[in-house]
Each structure stands twice: as structure tokens, then as C-alpha cells.
Amino acid sequence: MEGGYNILRSSFANKGTAFDQDERKKYGLRGLLPPRTETIVEQAERALAQFTSFQSNLEKYIFLNCLRDRNETLFFYLLVNNLELMMPIVYTPTVGEACQKFGNEFRFAQGMYFSSQDKGQFREMLDNWPHKEVDIIVVSDGSRILGLGDLGTNGMGIPVGKLQLYVAGAGFHPSRTLPVIIDAGVNTKKYLDDKFYLGEKHARLSDPEYYALMEEFLVAVYNKWPKVLVQFEDISNDHCFTLLENYRNRFLCFNDDIQGTGSVILAGFINAVRATQIPLKDHRMVFFGAGSAGIGVADCIVSLMEEQGMTKEEARKRFWFVDSKGLITTNRGDELAEHKKAYARTDYTTQLKSLLEVVKDVKPTALVGLSGIGRSFTQEIVEEMSKNVEKPIVFSLSNPTSNAECTAEQAYQWSEGRCIFASGSPFAPVEYRGHTFVPGQGNNMYIFPGLGLGAFLCQSLRVTDEMINTAAKTLASNVDDAEVITGKIYPGLSKIREISVQIATNVIEKAFEQGIATIQRPENIEQFVRK
Ligand SMILES: NC(=O)C1=CN([C@@H]2O[C@H](COP(=O)(O)OP(=O)(O)OC[C@H]3O[C@@H](n4cnc5c(N)ncnc54)[C@H](O)[C@@H]3O)[C@@H](O)[C@H]2O)C=CC1
Numbered sequence: 037m038e039g040g041y042n043i044l045r046s047s048f049a050n051k052g053t054a055f056d057q058d059e060r061k062k063y064g065l066r067g068l069l070p071p072r073t074e075t076i077v078e079q080a081e082r083a084l085a086q087f088t089s090f091q092s093n094l095e096k097y098i099f100l101n102c103l104r105d106r107n108e109t110l111f112f113y114l115l116v117n118n119l120e121l122m123m124p125i126v127y128t129p130t131v132g133e134a135c136q137k138f139g140n141e142f143r144f145a146q147g148m149y150f151s152s153q154d155k156g157q158f159r160e161m162l163d164n165w166p167h168k169e170v171d172i173i174v175v176s177d178g179s180r181i182l183g184l185g186d187l188g189t190n191g192m193g194i195p196v197g198k199l200q201l202y203v204a205g206a207g208f209h210p211s212r213t214l215p216v217i218i219d220a221g222v223n224t225k226k227y228l229d230d231k232f233y234l235g236e237k238h239a240r241l242s243d244p245e246y247y248a249l250m251e252e253f254l255v256a257v258y259n260k261w262p263k264v265l266v267q268f269e270d271i272s273n274d275h276c277f278t279l280l281e282n283y284r285n286r287f288l289c290f291n292d293d294i295q296g297t298g299s300v301i302l303a304g305f306i307n308a309v310r311a312t313q314i315p316l317k318d319h320r321m322v323f324f325g326a327g328s329a330g331i332g333v334a335d336c337i338v339s340l341m342e343e344q345g346m347t348k349e350e351a352r353k354r355f356w357f358v359d360s361k362g363l364i365t366t367n368r369g370d371e372l373a374e375h376k377k378a379y380a381r382t383d384y385t386t387q388l389k390s391l392l393e394v395v396k397d398v399k400p401t402a403l404v405g406l407s408g409i410g411r412s413f414t415q416e417i418v419e420e421m422s423k424n425v426e427k428p429i430v431f432s433l434s435n436p437t438s439n440a441e442c443t444a445e446q447a448y449q450w451s452e453g454r455c456i457f458a459s460g461s462p463f464a465p466v467e468y469r470g471h472t473f474v475p476g477q478g479n480n481m482y483i484f485p486g487l488g489l490g491a492f493l494c495q496s497l498r499v500t501d502e503m504i505n506t507a508a509k510t511l512a513s514n515v516d517d518a519e520v521i522t523g524k525i526y527p528g529l530s531k532i533r534e535i536s537v538q539i540a541t542n543v544i545e546k547a548f549e550q551g552i553a554t555i556q557r558p559e560n561i562e563q564f565v566r567k
Pocket residue numbers: 180181182183184272273293297300324325326327328329330358359360361405406407408409433434435436439459460461478479480481
């Protein structure tokens with residue numbers, strides 16, 4: 037095949053009906069398109085009507101991805117201009133369903149896959165990627181996709197979706213983004229038995245084999261693209277903490293579930309504290325779920341408490357963590373995973389097994405759900421909590437929507453409209469006793485685009501805790517006092533590009549302050565980011 041036809045089949049070059057008559061002549065497109073030239077506005081109007089005509093969210097997801105496969109420019113134009121409408125499709129919750137059905141709905145490949153059968157060849161394989169430059173990679177092994185468990189190679193929808201937000205939310209160029217799945221096997225029987233499953237059909241690799249694959253991948257990537265930023269995503273907690281420790285000072289990388297979530301929930305917490313008017317040091321926080329996200333969030337809140345004069349030990353005592361075995365204590369008789377140890381209580385002689393018991397005992401000011409267990413915040417639990425505090429902070433952060441610890445409606449009803457609520461996946465506004473409550477979305481999507489942009493643009497040597505903290509404060513400052521009083525703790529999604537500029541600017545400032553930015557200091561950092 038030759039000439040113009042190839043242009044129409046290349047998603048990056050194709051403008052479809054937007055090619056004007058001169059371009060049609062120049063590129064050999066005459067006769068290959070309907071006669072009338074359209075503007076991108078007209079094209080987007082049609083695409084939006086097509087999008088709206090689909091009944092199910094999964095169909096809408098497939099439509100958008102197929103549109104992207106035909107015309108990147110139109111896809112991102114549509115997404116950027118309809119963020120609030122389309123975010124729940126390209127991202128949580130619909131992306132979760134798309135991942136679960138990845139093998140069944142597969143139409144064309146996006147991103148790159150590396151598996152154990154490719155061992156020793158990763159570097160050579162990277163040369164197959166069609167684009168010369170890559171600025172950002174999101175890599176997952178599919179082992180903990182949202183709260184849906186081990187989806188293996190089916191998890192590709194997550195790196196793809198996150199990178200779409202890097203483009204739409206922070207202006208990365210689509211051709212310079214690379215979604216990756218490291219296929220290290222899958223432990224979910226359903227997929228091992230599924231004829232449409234597209235990953236390697238074996239149990240997950242042993243730790244040494246797994247870490248060897250990751251090492252080979254990262255070394256290959258930084259050899260080919262030394263400036264790239266790597267975001268680790270949805271990697272189960274038996275590996276994600278170790279990977280972050282191994283690589284955070286060696287390469288420019290961060291873990292979105294630990295650090296991105298830590299930052300976004302710290303921002304929400306800063307504003308929730310403003311709303312409750314209880315000083316930070318007096319909050320009592322019960323966390324349901326002590327995994328990568330739970331520990332990442334607690335560490336970020338602890339860092340703020342330290343900044344305000346508490347010691348690390350004092351700060352950690354304000355947290356009570358509950359996992360699948362109950363309250364985490366040093367003496368409950370099981371071998372605690374390393375990441376849980378810092379928060380294990382030393383002051384309990386009797387074991388509290390259920391969340392309700394813990395809530396009754398602790399009388400928390402904040403209840404934070406990062407367990408992946410849907411509807412685990414029962415009416416009794418939220419009512420019990422609401423007895424003791426005027427404005428209970430209820431964060432139901434697990435994804436997708438079906439895994440949220442409670443719905444927005446439940447939280448407002450059970451707390452008689454008094455709670456400060458945020459969820460990981462979006463909920464519609466709730467009418468309660470003549471009031472309209474607009475739930476905030478406490479999701480790392482507010483942070484990673486701007487954080488990644490800042491760290492990449494200044495070619496930081498690493499992503500530091502101070503940068504994560506700066507990103508949180510920047511996000512929090514986007515909600516004013518009048519809004520905070522009404523319980524609003526996150527800004528509207530439509531502001532995301534502006535917020536990313538601010539976050540990137542402040543992250544770059546921080547990198548210079550810490551002496552780890554490797555570019556020449558721009559005269560005006562904000563203008564540099566905008567450019
Ligand atoms: N809103 C946001 O931005 C984010 C939300 N998340 C969500 O948080 C959830 C957890 O993510 P990770 O911490 O990365 O997972 P993880 O697997 O590392 O941690 C899950 C934790 O929940 C605990 N758990 C499991 N079953 C339980 C039960 N029946 N009762 C009490 N605790 C139980 C586990 O012991 C573990 O401590 C997922 O649903 C994920 O989608 C994760 C990252 C960002």
C-alpha cells in the first residue's frame with residue numbers, strides 16, 4: 037500500500053475529513069475522503085454524538101479507544117473538552133470492567149508487553165517501538181488492578197488509561213507515552229482457564245525471577261531513553277515497596293499507588309482538617325486496608341504532622357490500621373508484612389477483630405477505606421462514628437465503584453449530612469434534606485500528571501518525598517475557605533490542566549531547592565511549564 041491511504045491509516049498523521057483541499061492534493065488523498073472538509077470542532081461534534089449513542093459504558097470505552105486508533109488528535113481533542121463526561125469511561129470505573137474483559141474485547145494492541153519468554157531480549161525489543169522518543173512510561177505487572185485483584189496481562193487498560201490522563205491532564209505528547217505490561221504470569225484461575233486470555237498461562241514467577249525481569253526492563257528502558265520517567269502502577273504489595281526502594285534513587289521513577297495516592301489524600305485531608313476545625317495533631321484516624329495505598333497515605337499525613345512539630349512516633353500513634361485480620365498490633369500473633377510494622381499498635385492486650393469494634397474503641401475523627409472491599413463501611417459503622425464527631429471524615433477510596441467502602445449517598449444519609457466525604461471513583465451529587473452534596477474524587481489522577489510533568493521537565497535525579505508533599509499542598513490550595521466550609525475538599529476536574537501547571541511548577545521549584553534538577557534553571561518556571 038502506498039501514498040495517501042497510509043496517512044489515513046496512521047492514527048498520528050490522520051486528520052480524516054479535516055484534511056483541506058490543498059493537503060488532499062499534496063498527500064494523494066483526493067477521492068479517498070468524502071468531498072467536504074470539516075473543522076475539528078465539527079468532527080468532535082459527530083464523535084460526541086456517536087459516543088452518546090452507545091448504551092453501555094464498556095461500549096463507550098471501546099468506541100473511544102477505536103477512535104484513538106484512527107485519529108489521535110481527534111480523540112484527545114474530544115477527551116480534553118469533555119473531561120468530566122469521559123473520565124469515568126477512560127478511567128475508573130469503566131477501565132476496570134474493560135480490563136476484566138480485555139481478552140474478550142481485544143481489537144488491537146496498544147503499548148508493549150514483556151514476558152519471561154522474552155528474557156534477555158528486552159533492550160532489542162524496545163527498538164520495535166515505532167516512536168523515537170519516549171518521555172513517560174507507566175508499567176504494571178497486572179497483579180493488583182484497582183481493587184479487582186490479579187488480572188495479569190488484562191491489566192493493560194490501566195497503563196493505557198493513566199497515560200491518556202498524562203496527555204489530557206498535563207499535555208504530554210501522545211507519541212511520547214508508552215504503556216507497558218510486564219507479564220510475570222497470573223494467579224487467577226479464571227484467566228488461566230480462559231481461552232481468550234492473552235497473557236502467558238502460568239502461575240506468577242518466583243521472587244528472584246520476577247525481580248530479574250523488572251531489572252532487565254528498567255535497565256533496557258534507561259539505556260534507550262535515559263531521560264524517561266517511569267511510573268509503577270497497580271503492582272501487588274509483596275513487590276511494590278521493594279521495587280520502589282530498589283529504584284527510587286537509581287532512576288527517575290515513582291509508585292503512583294503509594295506516593296501519588298499519598299499525595300492526593302494528604303491534599304484532601306488538609307482540606308478536611310480545615311473543614312472540621314480540629315487541629316491536625318488531635319485527629320484519630322482509622323484506616324481500613326494496610327496495603328500500598330493505605331501505608332502511602334499514612335506516611336504522607338505523618339510527614340505533615342512532623343512538619344507541624346510532632347515526632348514521627350507521636351504522629352504514627354494517631355493511626356489505627358485494620359487489615360483482613362483485624363486491628364494491626366505487634367502482639368496479635370502473626371508475622372506482619374514489613375510495610376505494616378511501623379503502624380502496629382503496641383497498646384492493646386485484647387484483639388479487636390472487626391472494624392466496628394475498632395471504631396467503637398477509637399472514636400475516630402477520620403475513617404479511610406483503602407481495602408478493596410466494597411460496602412465494608414456499614415450503616416452501623418458510619419452511625420457509630422458520627423455519634424462522636426460533628427464532622428466525620430469518611431473517605432471511601434477503593435476502586436472501581438463496586439469496591440468503594442460505601443457510596444456517597446450512604447455516607448451522607450448515615451451521618452445525617454454531616455460527613456466530609458471523598459471517594460476513589462466518581463459519585464453523582466446527592467440530595468439530602470434539601471441540600472445538594474457534591475462528593476469529591478480522592479483519586480491520584482489529580483497528582484500524577486503534574487508531578488510527572490514537573491519531575492520530567494526539570495530532569496530531576498529522583499522523585500522525593502518533599503516533591504510529593506509539595507504536590508499535595510498545591511492541590512489543597514485550589515479549594516478556598518468558603519468551599520471548604522461546605523465540605524468541598526477537591527477542586528473540579530475541569531481545572532485539572534491548570535492544577536497540573538501549578539503542581540509541575542512547584543515540583544520543579546522543589547527540585548531546584550533540593551539540588552536535584554539537572555536542567556539550567558528557567559527564568560520563569562511557570563512559563564517554562566506552560567510552554
Ligand atoms: N483513590 C485512589 O486514588 C486509589 C485507590 N486505591 C484503591 O485502594 C484499594 C487498595 O489498594 P492497595 O492498597 O494498593 O492494595 P493492597 O492489596 O496493597 O492492600 C489492600 C489492603 O486491604 C486489606 N484487606 C483485604 N481484605 C480485607 C478485609 N476483608 N478486611 C480488612 N482489610 C482487608 C489487606 O490486608 C491490605 O492491607 C484498591 O481498591 C485500589 O483501587 C489504590 C490506589 C489509589
